[in-house]
Amino acid sequence: MRQTFRTTVGIIALVCVLTPLLSTPGMISPSGLSLIDTQIQSSSGTGIFVKTKLDFADPEQMKNFPQKIGEWHSTSYDWSGVKQTLGADLVLSRAYRSPNYSSPVFFVIVQGSNLSSFHPPVVCYPALGYEIEEEGKVKIPVANASWAKGPWRSEKEGLLFRGELSAKKLVVVKRGEDGEITERRVVLYYFVKDERMSLPKEVTMVRVSALAPLSLSGSPQAVLEPVKKLAADSFPEMFEVKPKEKMVAEMLVSEHGVLGSAVIAVLVLAPVGYIIFPFVRRRRKEGEVE
Incomplete structure (x- = not known):
């Protein structure tokens, strides 16, 4: 009975030693690890794991978010009133222009911890008097994925970055008093949340519109191209696929x-020795009796 208890304790100790040694630093403390998804709380099944390159809650970092992204040049807007209305911690609003497109594309980042007042566009636009004309999902190819060093999760784990981002798509319209459409917008958005939390404490929304x-002759699909292009071009400015890490050992x-090898040997052999020591001592005593 005593030996069984000793063996059990030794095995538990060995597991406690091997687990961190065979893990990577990111597995032990996944700092900056986030899940990009099209839903705030529940999982859509199309999310991808990434490492954030900046702190969305840091005003200084967000202030320095690139004004120029590739061919895009931007103008900033003051959304302090919207920030207060939403109860958000931070709001970044820019209008990006490209020589390849005639109209600007609006880029907004909203970060907040008050999820009760953090409404997605599917709620906010109707509250602002818009009608949802179309709703769905789109895949955004991130063509220049040279920054992605390769998948860091196995095929079995899933949620690998495969060169594209899933985003929620809305086409919304606003009507005048006569019922005629006075404004139509194409909107793409996705959420960034801490993958360790089933109910995230902080959520960041990235919206491009x-x-x-x-x-009716002018299809919203024609506007979708520049919106997807800016969403794709801005992605590497905010995120990076987690690079492959070495195990702690x-x-x-x-x-x-x-010295490192010696430390590993001591850590592993200590619980092993604790388990086998009674057997060695018993064998030695039996040898002395003979």
């Missing part, structure tokens, strides 16, 4: 050489 033609050996 543009005005669409009022007439590998890091100890590569950084500390013989």
Whole structure:
């Protein structure tokens, strides 16, 4: 009975030693690890895991968010009133223009911890007098994915970055008193949330939109192209696919050489020795009796 207890304790200790040694630093403390999804709280099943390159809650970092992204040049807007109305912690609003497109594309980041007042566009636009004309999802190809060093999760784990981003799509319209459409917008948005929290404490929404033609002959699909382009071009400015990390044991050996190997040996052999010591002592006593 005593030996069984000793063996159990030794195995538990060995597992406690091997688990961190065979893990990566990101697995132990996934700092900055976020899930990009099209829903705030529940999972849509199309999310991807990324490392955030900036702190969305830091006003200084967001203030320095690139005014120029590739071919895009921007103008900033003061949304302090909207920030107060939404109860958000931070709001960034820009209008980006490209020489390849005639109209500006509006880029908004909203970060907040008060989820009760953090309404997605599907709620906010109707509250502002818009009608939802179309709703769905789109895939946004991130063509220049050279910054992605490759998948860091296995195929079984899923949620790998495969060169595209899933976003929610809305086409909304506003009507005048006579019922005629006075404004039509194409909107793409997605949420960034802490993947460790089933109910995230903080949520960031990234929204990209543009005005669409009022007439039925002018398809909103034509406006979708520049909106998707800015969403794709801005993605690498905010996120990076988590690079492959070495296990803690590998890091100890590569950084500390013989000393690191000795530390690993001591950590592993201590619980093993604790388990087998009674057997060794018993065998020695039996040998002495013979």
